[in-house]
Amino acid sequence: MIDIDLLDEKYSIEGEVGFIEMEGELPFISVSNKYAQADIGLYGAHVMSFTPHKTMEMLWMSPTSFSEEGKAIRGGIPVCFPWFGPHPSAPEKPQHGFGRLMYWDVVETKSEANGETLIRFQLESSEETKTYWPHDFLAELAITVGTKLQVALKVTNTSGEPFEYSAALHSYFNLSGIENCTIEGLQGTKYFNQLTQDHAVQQEPVLTITDALTRHYLDTETPVVIADPVFRRRIQVEKTGSRVTTVWNPGKEAAAQMADMPDDAYHAFVCVEATNAFNNCVVLAPGESHQTMTVIGLEE
Numbered sequence: 001m002i003d004i005d006l007l008d009e010k011y012s013i014e015g016e017v018g019f020i021e022m023e024g025e026l027p028f029i030s031v032s033n034k035y036a037q038a039d040i041g042l043y044g045a046h047v048m049s050f051t052p053h054k055t056m057e058m059l060w061m062s063p064t065s066f067s068e069e070g071k072a073i074r075g076g077i078p079v080c081f082p083w084f085g086p087h088p089s090a091p092e093k094p095q096h097g098f099g100r101l102m103y104w105d106v107v108e109t110k111s112e113a114n115g116e117t118l119i120r121f122q123l124e125s126s127e128e129t130k131t132y133w134p135h136d137f138l139a140e141l142a143i144t145v146g147t148k149l150q151v152a153l154k155v156t157n158t159s160g161e162p163f164e165y166s167a168a169l170h171s172y173f174n175l176s177g178i179e180n181c182t183i184e185g186l187q188g189t190k191y192f193n194q195l196t197q198d199h200a201v202q203q204e205p206v207l208t209i210t211d212a213l214t215r216h217y218l219d220t221e222t223p224v225v226i227a228d229p230v231f232r233r234r235i236q237v238e239k240t241g242s243r244v245t246t247v248w249n250p251g252k253e254a255a256a257q258m259a260d261m262p263d264d265a266y267h268a269f270v271c272v273e274a275t276n277a278f279n280n281c282v283v284l285a286p287g288e289s290h291q292t293m294t295v296i297g298l299e300e
């Protein structure tokens, strides 16, 4: 049970961080500072909105997303953990792990000296997580709201045995229209095409999306830029501790099949994800940690 009043009492910061609960919606944190406005759901430690002042919303949220326990939120930044995609050996387990299907504990809110706001969450192994995944772990998600949005997922192995996990910070970006936009920074990078199950190398200088696309670019840490000339902006997606960049758009047919997005929503977003999966899963020895981080902002 989430006690929003208690959280508000303990972690709100006057004029900067507030805890909000609305009828029929999952509870969320509202952050407002001199740089930006952001909303962060407690369920899944899920960033749902990030709007630097004097710009438009950077993240896309489905207007028909589910907002109820047991169902993933469509849009924003789902945290996929401790596996990405279908479970490798048990397909009945939830796609993209259980991290996006549980409440995370708020452990700190802080107004930084430079005016940025830090929100820290934790998800610790429990009887419930062990019904999905047998390992002891501590997952920490640190979100910094400034002119840029920084999201860092740190996983520590708190068990006595090594374990392997996969993960992604599955960011949905708000576009003027997919047909107007190009994605820069991936030329010459090899990728696994999930739709055709082939491997290839991107030859084109920029990626243009004209149909359903699910590509996992391998062994790359380079920043990607989403150029949107109609919205007159270039969104830069930087990352560290992630060696796979996933680019996903469902296209027309698959979008129409999804209950939690409008039929034409494929127009409105693209996902560029900081991923650790495929040939870049993370193996942690007892006591070891790994951090996957993404930084999202307008190109300077």
Ligand SMILES: O=P(O)(O)OC[C@H]1O[C@H](O)[C@H](O)[C@@H](O)[C@@H]1O
Pocket: 072, 085, 095, 096, 194, 214, 246, 247, 248, 271
């Ligand atoms: O519908 P979801 O479970 O949220 O997954 C949405 C998408 O996530 C990733 O980008 C995967 O590579 C896609 O195959 C998947 O369709």
